[in-house]
Amino acid sequence: MKILILGCGSIGTVIARAADEMEDIEEILLHDIDRSKIDTLMSKISRGKSLEEGDIASSGADILIEAASQGAAKENIPVALESGMDAMILSVGAFVDLSFQNRCYSALKDRDINLLIPSGSIAGIDALKAAGCASIDVVRLTTTKPPKGLRGAKYLTDEKIDVDRMKEKTVLYSGPATRAVQLFPANVNVAATVSLAGIGFDRTQVQVVCDPATDVNSHQLYVKGSFGEMESVTRNRPSPDNPRTSYLASLSAVSALKSYARKIWISV
Numbered sequence: 001m002k003i004l005i006l007g008c009g010s011i012g013t014v015i016a017r018a019a020d021e022m023e024d025i026e027e028i029l030l031h032d033i034d035r036s037k038i039d040t041l042m043s044k045i046s047r048g049k050s051l052e053e054g055d056i057a058s059s060g061a062d063i064l065i066e067a068a069s070q071g072a073a074k075e076n077i078p079v080a081l082e083s084g085m086d087a088m089i090l091s092v093g094a095f096v097d098l099s100f101q102n103r104c105y106s107a108l109k110d111r112d113i114n115l116l117i118p119s120g121s122i123a124g125i126d127a128l129k130a131a132g133c134a135s136i137d138v139v140r141l142t143t144t145k146p147p148k149g150l151r152g153a154k155y156l157t158d159e160k161i162d163v164d165r166m167k168e169k170t171v172l173y174s175g176p177a178t179r180a181v182q183l184f185p186a187n188v189n190v191a192a193t194v195s196l197a198g199i200g201f202d203r204t205q206v207q208v209v210c211d212p213a214t215d216v217n218s219h220q221l222y223v224k225g226s227f228g229e230m231e232s233v234t235r236n237r238p239s240p241d242n243p244r245t246s247y248l249a250s251l252s253a254v255s256a257l258k259s260y261a262r263k264i265w266i267s268v
């Protein structure tokens, strides 16, 4: 099996290193807009090969694994699917864009291909998906991060909010997931995954909280429906090289890749 990793940053590196140890994977193609990121990752693995000009459709890869940005996902995931490749997406917030969503879904419709959306850095997606097979009344997600996990978010820049000056726990956003994903594109992919697994972007309620006293990225998920009630709390260690990204998000992608390679899906 040949895989293509788009984005050689924090998540891409964890995936590539794990793939390098997997016997089903023969070749790991790497692409990044930053050539130095490809070189650094190539030096850490033995089955890596650079795909400099990102010609995804003719790469011969079985699956495109996007771990770059919402923009990269929008540009490349539909191309991969339309050319008959499977795909895995990490920048799940891209799905708030309906034209992207529709293009992916229609590419999947007539082809024998799959789109993988790992659970990311949150527990409870399995139960949420099952609950969604009957009626759900409430889905509420509270994401709490330290200032360094939120720095640089579009909303903070636009509103000139300096999270590094915050002394107390502060609610930065409260409202539908639709807006949360647009305002914090690199911070709340989990909100997008929860929305897709449950009752959609408009009905999923999201709070984004900055807590200067914490050093973990935590997600609290509450679901109420005809099945009963469910609560999950995940306290994530941030990745050492990207404080916005929780280590568990990278591990969930590795787990998805293992299921894909072995064709055994547990808790689907």
Ligand SMILES: NC(=O)c1ccc[n+]([C@@H]2O[C@H](COP(=O)([O-])OP(=O)(O)OC[C@H]3O[C@@H](n4cnc5c(N)ncnc54)[C@H](O)[C@@H]3O)[C@@H](O)[C@H]2O)c1
Residues within 6 Å of the ligand: 006, 007, 008, 009, 010, 011, 012, 031, 032, 033, 034, 037, 067, 068, 069, 070, 071, 072, 089, 090, 091, 092, 118, 119, 120, 121, 185, 186, 187, 189, 190, 193, 241, 242, 244, 245, 246, 249
């Ligand atoms: N699904 C989840 O739960 C979850 C969790 C954390 C992060 N993410 C998302 O996953 C993505 C990767 O996260 P990360 O922590 O590895 O980020 P990162 O910043 O560490 O790495 C991203 C890499 O992608 C490259 N890149 C950016 N745009 C590109 C493009 N258009 N084409 C090719 N390469 C490009 C960058 O140069 C960088 O090397 C981000 O969009 C992030 O928001 C998802």
